[in-house]
Amino acid sequence: MTYFTCFFLDNEKDIIVDLYKDLDKLFFILSTPNHATGNLIRNLAKACKVPLSQDVEGKFIIKGEVPCYIDGNNEESYSFRLGETEVASIYPDGSVDVKAGIPAIAKTLMSQTKDFRLDLDKTIFKTYVRKDLKFRGDLHTHMNGNLPGDILIALGIYHQIRYPLYYVKKLDIKLTDAQWEKVNAQREKVARQFISSGLQGKYLDRRINDNTFINFADLILNNLDNAEMNIVKIRGSLAVIKDGQAVFTNLEKVYLYRYVFCKGKESEDKIELQRIDQIPDEDVKRALKQMLKDKENPAYCGNTIFQDKLLWIARNYKKQGVYYAEISDTTLVKKYESLEMLRQVHEVMPEIYQETGVMLRFLAAMRRIPLTIVKDAVTPANYLEQNLEVLKATALDPYVAGCDFVGEEINDIITLKPAFKEIVKIASKDPSFVIRVHAGENDSQKDNIAHSIACVKDSLAPGQKMPRMRLGHGLYTYSPTSKKGREVLKQLKENNVVLEFQITSNVRLNNLNSLEHHPLKQYLKQGIMCVQGTDGAALYGTNSIDEELSLEKMLSLSEADLKLMKDAETKIIEESQKAYSDKKAAFTQLLAGRDLEEVLLEKMKAVKISKRLDKGDPKIDANQELKEQISEITWDRLPVVLLGGSFNTENRSTKITAKGKEQLDALLDYLSPEDACFVIGHKFAGYEKYLLDHNDKGFRIYAVVPALITKKEADKIKSSGVQVRVSTEAQGMGIYKSFNYEIFERRPSMVVAFDGNSAAANLIQEAKNGKGFSEIYVWSHSKTLQQKAKSLHGYVHTFDEENPIVKAIGKLQQEIADKLNSKKK
Structure with a gap:
């Protein structure tokens, strides 16, 4: 078989259909290489009722033949279908007419769970709407979330932006030996400027790497052997995570990757923009060629990155x-x-x-x-x-x-x-x-x-x-x-x-x-x-x-x-x-031939908000107030994150029940203080308070607290005897981000969730997304958190009086042990 062409079923180029020809027959291989869990392709195969195969690397694929049809004009075309939906027509000249696709929302839901249950008509959509109902x-x-990654990559090449060494290393971008030699020489020069900075270790490395750059055009055009994979990695960094839902922290990180392009600065070390036709990504290549044409247009030839x-x-x-x-x-x-x-x-x-x-x-x-x-x-x-x-x-x-x-x-x-x-x-x-x-x-x-x-x-x-x-x-x-x-x-x-x-x-x-x-x-x-x-x-x-x-x-x-x-x-x-028309006329009259900057600077009048913005008691610095209790979470015990008090809406409190207390009592009896510690929020309410009041075995308990707290909160934390981690977030609803940084991204953990709203759902999602394996258990009587648990089928375990948490933990630990033993055999 010889390679024929390919097309994508989604905007992010995550679902790839490669086409191969053997004489007059056409065959396809559908793959999802950017999705590591395999959930996306497994759920897609299940929804379409087609079998899965494996490629030579053991990754799941869907493969088969694309049937050929002859129309009334005796012209041939191939029809690619999933389920009963015609997805694309493929023509002998290699052109592809994509008629349906998988929207990002369906792709995310398929990636998120091991048991996707939406109907096929909510998974694969025909890509057209009625003209009179089309939103305009x-x-x-x-602003900086608007452009697709391929356009940003093309802009980065065209304007020859500086691309930080930090992201080269973070994304594992492959450079040539010559490129590494040049960037490392620049890094040595940058490092000299930080000798007296007082920074050490990873903080010093990060600062140096953030200020060491490679010309992005050089990175791509003078490194074509690695360009295809590098573009895939860079494109992936410009959208939220692939294998499931993200949280706001992920979004903020994506914006940082995008700022490199959207707020890019041009490299001082320019190169000739050559070998454009050898760029392996057709969309990047097409956009870059248009940008080079725009350079010949008087209207756009002097465009800044922002104007482009x-x-x-x-x-x-x-x-x-x-x-x-x-x-x-x-x-x-x-x-x-x-x-x-x-x-x-x-x-x-x-x-x-x-x-x-x-x-x-x-x-x-x-x-x-x-x-x-x-x-x-x-x-x-x-x-x-x-x-x-x-x-x-x-x-x-x-x-x-x-x-x-x-x-x-x-x-x-x-x-x-x-x-x-x-x-x-x-x-x-x-x-x-x-x-x-x-x-x-x-x-x-x-x-x-x-x-x-x-x-x-x-x-x-x-x-x-x-x-x-x-x-x-x-x-x-x-x-x-x-x-x-x-x-x-x-x-x-x-x-x-x-x-x-x-x-x-x-x-x-x-x-x-x-x-x-x-x-x-x-x-x-x-x-x-x-x-x-x-x-x-x-x-x-x-x-x-x-x-x-x-x-x-x-x-x-x-x-x-x-x-x-x-x-x-x-x-x-x-x-x-x-x-716009009315304001334009008024603005022209206001300027009266004067410079825009001069006029608007005159109109900037100082504003004084007399009333304090924060309601309630004044806030104090938690780092200063609680400095005697601040301590790193110990590395010789498994962190057990308890949700049930601090992660509700501001006006909602957790009501503990006798059945819930029984489950927590059983957990405290099952765990050992030598092997586990607890991590809670800052409110010390609901099940958190119950834990503090019934810690007879002497578990070490850590509280993650906002950067700003009230005097009343500080006094409560001091009198509790807990150890403290101070979040970078000033708002209580934002401290879930610190659980991710302190625990889920760094080490194994357990989450036991009795109650909570969006902050608790975000924390559970962070635990699922984190690099460290986390066992997640959700109380079946929590209506709000059960929605989250159902969306993470296969990653979250439900517990209640009929399925006690201790039994659920034991069952999971036995499953892990069995898997390890089977691997050894």
């Missing part, structure tokens, strides 16, 4: 049939960076619009909590005041449609109410100004939808109309039949608030584990305006068309439902296009 906007997306990013975002949208997008970006609230961004937007957007017909506008994004993933970043205490100072000016620009509160939803938005007062003042001068809040994305803050509306309403001046308001995600609030739920629906309708839905990101970021109770149809039925976004499509392997198909198929939306969404979107786009 992307009203919820993020805008150009390719617009081209990507045009390809999807989208002609209006509002992109959230934190740059627009940074003083000098915002001015440079807007200058570049004004320079290039008219030409981009002329070519593509796509209008790009922006939402100035402010973080609801400071970013902690960048270790050396220092966020000033008055960062929101600084953001608002800049927003007062940038909001005048016609390309700025409004503002956005972004970041992981682990705090009550009501704590930021003083900031809304300033935002509403801006909206009073611009009726088109959009106020968007990320709210209801997870179940940790069920008041956030209502509180977001209240923050705006309560800030209105006498007689001021309600500004345009949108809520991103809107998944979680109170039951619509409850008193609070009915009030939320009333507020949404009365204030014309628009809800934005992004189903793929909800699933891939572990915020949606069951599709049965998705609220979209209920909102549409109640007359709430709802639209679709992508949330930064490329991060999640989706696009506008796949997202619409996913909403339709996964949630069983009718044509009437889709039309309601289409009408809401059309209304917003028409209003926004008019707003």
Whole structure:
């Protein structure tokens, strides 16, 4: 057999169909090489009712013959099918017409579990939608999550960006001997600058490697023997994890990988861009060739990386049939960076619009909590005041449609109410100004939808109309039949608030584990305006068309439902296009021939938020207050993470039961203090308190606490006698990230989960994703955590009075022992 061609069943190029010819017969091999667990291909084979085979390396594949057909014109074509679905037509000239695919949401759910149970019609979709129902906007997306990895890789080559040695090593990128010699020589020079830094060990290595670079064009074009695998690894780093759901920590890390390209700096050591035709990836090659053509176009020849990013975002949208997008970006609230961004937007957007017909506008994004993933970043205490100072000016620009509160939803938005007062003042001068809040994305803050509306309403001046308001995600609030739920629906309708839905990101970021109770149809039925976004499509392997198909198929939306969404979107786009025209005229008059930067700097007026943003008791530094109790988790005992008190929503407490206490008593009796220690959260409530009160055998207990705590919390922790690990996160709902870093990524562990909301679900997902093997046990009486457990079938064990935890642990340990013994034999 000779190799013929290949195609992919998904946007991320994870599901590959290789085609081979033998005389006039065509054969296929379907593989999923980027998915290590094998869950994806096993579940796909099961859904399609086809047998699995193994390749020479022992990896699972699906293989078979592609039948040939002759049409009425006596022309041949081959039809590739999965189940009853025609997926692709393959023609003798090697061209492939892909008619159906596997959306990112189905791929994630298949990767997540050992027992996938969705029907085939929710697994493989025909890739078309009715023209009159096709969504034409992307009203919820993020600047640096928008472009597919292949386009970013092509941009990296074209602009010859600096690629850090840290990522070369982290991703195991293969360099030639000559490239290693050159980069190591540069590393020696960089290392000399850190002799007096005070850094040691891995921290010193990381800093040196972060500041040692290779020209990315050199990495690819002068290393073609390794280019195919290197591109696959780099592409994989630019999307959230493959084998299952991610959590917010993973998303933040992906953004760091993307910043290398999206905020890239050009290498000083340029090379000739040659041997383009030898790049093994067709999409990277095609994009790079177009970029080289653009260099001959006067409109684009001087483009910066940012301007090329805008150009390719617009081209990507045009390809999807989208002609209006509002992109959230934190740059627009940074003083000098915002001015440079807007200058570049004004320079290039008219030409981009002329070519593509796509209008790009922006939402100035402010973080609801400071970013902690960048270790050396220092966020000033008055960062929101600084953001608002800049927003007062940038909001005048016609390309700025409004503002956005972004970041992981682990705090009550009501704590930021003083900031809304300033935002509403801006909206009073611009009726088109959009106020968007990320709210209801997870179940940790069920008041956030209502509180977001209240923050705006309560800030209105006498007689001021309600500004345009949108809520991103809107998944979680109170039951619509409850008193609070009915009030939320009333507020949404009365204030014309628009809800934005992004189903793929909800699933891939572990915020949606069951599709049965998705609220979209209920909102549409109640007359709430709802639209679709992508949330930064490329991060999640989706696009506008796949997202619409996913909403339709996964949630069983009718044509009437889709039309309601289409009408809401059309209304917003028409209003926004008019707003752009009106603001452009006003902005031109404001500038009056003066420089944009000069005028906007004059408009940046200092903002003072008189009322303290944090409600409740003042916070103190846990590192200082608890320094006598801080201790590394011992390495000579198995950490047992107990969930049942600290990982609930702020206003919800865990109720311990007699049956639950029996299970915990049995666990304490079964485990030995010489072999195990316990790790809990910071609230010391529910089953955590029971553990502390009944620790008769003297288990060592560690508490992971937020970086900022109240005096009352500090006193409780001090009097408990526990040892402490202080998280980098200031918010209690974010400390699950530290469990991942301290335990799940580094060592074996056990998780025993009695209760919790989204933070507990995130911690369980981190335990499953971690490099260290974790035994995970979930109490069957916890409704919220059982949804998580079901989505991780084969990785999570349920316990209750009929299946006691001690029995479940013993059974698993016996299974592990049997496997080890069989391997020895």
